[in-house]
Amino acid sequence: MKKVLVTSVVAAGLFFAAPQMADAALGDQTLRVGMNHTDVTELQEALKSKGYFTFDRATGYYGSITADAVRKFQASNGLKVDGIAGPQTFAALKANGSTVTAASSNTSSATLRTGARGAAVTNLQQQLRNHGHFSSAVDGVFGPLTERAVRSFQSARGLSVDGIAGPQTFSALGQAAVSGSTTQAATSTTLRQGTRSAEVTRLQDRLRQLGYFNSNSTGYYGTVTTESVRRFQAVNKLQVDGVAGPQTLSRLHGSNAAAASTATETVSASSSNSSIGSRIVSSANRYIGTPYRYGGTTTAGFDCSGFIQRVFSDVGVSVPRTALQQWNSGTTVAAPSVGDIVFFATVNSGPSHNGIYIGNNQFIHSGSSTGVTVTSMSNSYWSARYLGAKRIH
Known part of the structure; x- marks a missing residue:
């Protein structure tokens, strides 16, 4: 029972310690x-x-x-x-x-990056999958999909987003696992739209397990999470208000929580649009707080259309680079739905600024003075003229 075998993995010219x-x-x-x-x-x-x-x-x-x-x-x-x-x-x-x-699951002393292979990567992928950030095959190969999952987890946990699984990332993975061991903290508080915390991540994890939440957990309680909570409350015969209070959280984390599969739903084109719109907004929420950078297309900083392009890429939809090109490639809709792009004229008569509609007369965008944030349509952002909404999905 005491024999220990230590192995190592060689990848990309670097040695990574494998689990004992x-x-x-x-x-x-x-x-x-x-x-x-x-x-x-x-x-x-x-x-x-x-x-x-x-x-x-x-x-x-x-x-x-x-x-x-x-x-x-x-x-x-x-x-x-x-x-x-x-x-x-x-x-x-x-x-x-x-x-x-x-x-052993203790890989916190290793640093894993693109090109790594072996049991340590397998364990990393499994932990990322457990927390909803990795949906591909667990194969022990640190490729682009694993890097993207690491970035997603790092962003959700407020870490430096570099796609490299080092000590801080492994530590956060361990803390995330431990936070799932009790429902006391979750059931003694109230979570609602606008909240950002580890409790929200745990809420999203559980909603996804039950089939109500179809996106990666972000830790941010946005419109997608609100809609998911409403569906859970309706199926479980609770007060439907989209607010996760003690009663909702107690049922959600209890053994008698009803899964979404127990409810009868009609699949249609409109529900399909709603699903992808929710995924778009979920992806957009992950970047709240990212600074503005003219010409920016990465998490180091986005301009308005660079932000749009990144968010849509996250859900597998290709869009052009500039606001004008995005305007020209979209389909005009009479009124915006969740996930549609809303356009504004700020410097001339054409579209020069845009954002993603998230419901409740609000949109999320990368503003030059705010970075990625949520703004009300009624605030007349920059005293801009609203031009309309387009759908590109």
Whole structure:
């Protein structure tokens, strides 16, 4: 049980320390929310074989889905229902004697970047997936998709956005995992539109697990999150106000939360437009606070059309570079919907400024004096003349 094997990964001319390996047996340790371990993988597989763990695959991360599966198993087997996999739960699963080779999740001493390969990258991808920032195959290869996921996570956590997974990024991943281990903080507060916090990230994570939130978690409570909360409240027969108060949060993080799949929805062209519009706004929210930079197209600074181009690129939609080109390529709509581009004339009669409509007569844009921010349409931004809205998706 004490033998340790240390391996290393060579990639792009650099050496990266891979996780240590140690023999372990399922049941030797108590498993609970926030843990990332191959013992958790085996627990999930055992629960899946008995019909309690319904996620499409074992992840190795002990999140709310695993805790709910353990609770259901415990309730069915007359055990104490606490969502913690301890000796009695393992005995009931008849899994105490099985052994696995366990990989430690401690990779915080490594620095991973594009070109890296191996178990350390696999673990990074899995953690990013657990927090909703990585949706591709976990393959142990640090390529463009992994870099983009790291950037997304860094942006959501207020870190330096460089796409490199170093100590700060790994530390934030660990803190994010630990923050998922309790619902006390979440259920004792009220979250509403405009809030930015780790509690909002956790809210979004849970809404996505239940099928109400289809974007990456950003930590910002915008119109997309508000709409998702409204849908959750409606399906779960709560007061529908889009505000996540104690009652909503208690139901959301409880074992009796109803998933979106329990509601009957009609799929149509309008709902499709609404879905992509929500994803556009979710992406835009991630960049709030980014400074303005003339000609800017990166997170170091955006101009108005550079911001539009980046946001639409995030959701897989290609748009031209300038405000005028974006105006010419769009389809005119009578009234803007969430995700449409609104245009203004600021220096002449043509379109010279634009932003993304987010609902409630508001739009998000990169202004020369504000950077990326939310502004009311009624404020007549820069005393500009509103020209209309276009749809490019």
